[in-house]
Amino acid sequence: MPEVVMPRLDPGMQSGKIVEWLKKEGEIVQKGEPILVVEGEKTTFEVEAPEGGVLTRILASPGTDVEVSHPVAIIGAASTGAQSTSAPRNVGRAELSQSAQTTQVEGHETVRSERVVASPAARRLAQEHGVDLTKLKGTGPGGRISREDVLAAVEQVPSTGVSSKISQPTVLKRVKLEGIRKVVAERLGFTARTAVPVTLTMEADATKLVELKDKEDHVSFTAFAVKAAAKALETNHLINSTIDGEEITTYSDVNVAVAINTDQGLVAPVVRNANKKSLKEINSEIEELSQKAKESRLTIEELTGGTFTITNLGAYDIESFAPVINPPQCAILGLGRIAYKPYVVGERVSARPATLLTLVFDHRIVDGVPAAKFLRDVKSHLEDPQSL
């Protein structure tokens, strides 16, 4: 009997959350028919039946996280009806209804999502301390996870050295790290642990940019920056790279990811071949991606393949900031606000609109001078926006 397994949507995906089942146990499903909705790390998607038949058994209920390539359902032959749960022989691979590229699902274990045997006290303590019961081994009768098992797990977590008897701050709420928040935490945490970030800051005169922006209605500063960076990346190849273990990959395509804040958290959809697109095209593409991000409608295609990232906190009056590199990329550009600043010309001080550009790059990939050159190029393009 074919199993439906959790598909891997991009190389970084480790698990997906079951959002809902579109079919019930016992229902007949056609090959290619969507049978469940899964929330991946970046978006939600429908999973199709790999074979036609009867949805014999659902192995993971909505809300549960299932590791990639672990089974989520079994589809039996239509004529035989409900099947026993004997180990499946043929393993079907769930197909995506989206056109996103999928990585080959490697060999998998036939692990069933079974109810964790834990006492009520253990469950309460696990909830209070954020302990994942599925990762514990029960030492109680029949392997039941007991109060002591959870407390032991809690003690293994490095403590703050503060006795639990000392009054702790009142908790407003606890939210499980999942979905976008989990991705943000894992990816940025990964960067912080592995990358060697170096920060460069440069001021750019924004006089012409402001003038042009007034003329070119509705074109955002971010769009200008994407175009400027894309142009600079055309000649500063090494900045337009990614790193994967021992390998650095430099790209001829310039795909600029743009960080967008949503209620669910941060996403960074990609403006592909930004160097070949006009300012207006880039601007409208960013607007469209923002809208989709806010509605959680971004596709895997739109969320993957970035070679460089731009993030803009200028709208929040941030002067300048050093963002965290978006792995596995080499560098990220942080944009601060545009504001009038004192500018010295000869012996006179005048006020001019200016902005601070902050480049954070991974020193494992590139050294300081090439990065500085790149940033200077970005600055030049922004100071001469007509050329964009």
Add this chain to the structure above:
Amino acid sequence: MSLRELTYADALREALREEMLRDPNVILLGEEIGVFNGVYKVTRGLLDEFGPDRVRDTPISEAAIAGAAVGLALVGMRPVAEIMYMDFLPICMDELATQAAKMRFMSGGQLKVPMVLRTQYSLGRQHGAQHSQFTPAWFFQVPGLKVVVPATPYDAKGLLKSAIREPNPVLFLEGGLLYRTKGPVPEEEYTIPLGKADTKRNGDDVTIVGVSRLVGEALTAAKKLEEKGVSAEVIDVRTLQPLDLKTIVESVKRTSRLIIASDDIKTGGVGSEISAAVIENAFDYLDAPIMRVACPDTPIPFSPPLEQQYMPNADKIVQAADQIIG
């Protein structure tokens, strides 16, 4: 407090005597309580001291004893009636459950029934299936009836004095095997309020709630468990109605495990009720199934070896603890 030791029976006798001296309305009635001094000698000497008007031998009619007690209580006396075996209580059921328990409620408080019905259960004395039963669950679900189950001489005296002073009907259940057990009883006046359990031993790993005779067995079990490194808390319920659920729940919240040991039938028994109440109030604190150590669902065997097999005891409590402590 003096270190004087009394038997359970003598402690009860002291309670009766002191209350009779304190309140002339307190009178005793029952089978063979006067001339014969009581089958278990609880009323020894009281006929001589207080005379036949206050210590009344009755015919062998449990219905009449209970009915007379209800009537006496309704006209302002404080009768303490004795039923020789708990097994005979069904004969008094109408007087107890239908009359005594409901009068105050149905009269809007105009009537009161301040009576005590004393009786005992003889499990373990080879008295056979009709003279050995402990059936508190038949009564503790009758609203209006208080059910008291003293386990020690100290508690027996203090609780009986409170029961006699109680303005509502009280069923006072004594342990037949406990009459000859001894324990410290102070000479000074004291009472024990109805509805307060007593923690007889403190522990961290498991709570054992004992009822009547099994409080002592629970303490023995706790000692055996201590040798295994298990720290058991022993709570004596002392009264089943009202039940001091607060003390039990607070203990379970600390220990996370509960065993209820009672000499009644397991099905629908005291343990079932306490178990359900604890689940309702402390579900998230339980680390193991709640265990009931009670009698199997058969009539009590007369054969002494079989009766020993049948009865709950310290070893069975230890076994239950072993099952729920990994």
